[in-house]
Amino acid sequence: KLRLGVLASGRGSNLQAIMDACRANKIPAEVAVVISDKAGAYALQRAESAGIPAHFLDYASFDGKGAYEQAAVTILKESGVQLVCLAGYMRLVGETLLRTYANHIINIHPALLPSFPGLHGQRDALNYGVKVSGCTVHFVDEGMDTGPIILQAAVPVEEEDTEETLAARILEQEHKLYPEAIKLFAQGRLRVQGRKVMIQRLANPL
């Protein structure tokens, strides 16, 4: 089983979807550890309820991003983590994590990248007036939501939508898309070629 380390800053509903998919044996993976940069993050409670080690790392108590990420890397390594999953992690990943887990960090974003990167994907899509938005799972590089795209799901934007109703419609798809992307990674079916992620088909049985 592929060992996952999940980094989350908040509610942790994507973490929950990943833990549930692992527990139900829908994906050949298990969440080994959860790290949050927010003290009261509900994600930490969800991990503890599931019996998964959960750590709060206080960014302010470290001397910069490098030191903070080094502490995260130590925990991830001690937990035998092979793939780092960002799930509502609201910090830009720095050099230390990127170098240690090159091509082994993925993220979910609540918009169809490269449209509407950043902290407010749903609000920005709504304000722009697009008729379709969605979510994206991608490999993480040094940019803000710029890495090679693994999977996307489209979601209609309705005229009556508020940021909350659109976010909820997108979130429903996120909870399916993220486990699916992790499954592809765990099955060894993702190949990154430049900007593109190739998904290997399963060999036809017969």
Ligand code: GAR
């Ligand atoms: C999700 O919608 C995720 O796509 C988004 O934050 C939410 C976290 O929810 N991530 C970003 O906006 C990253 N820039 P969750 O904590 O319930 O999984």
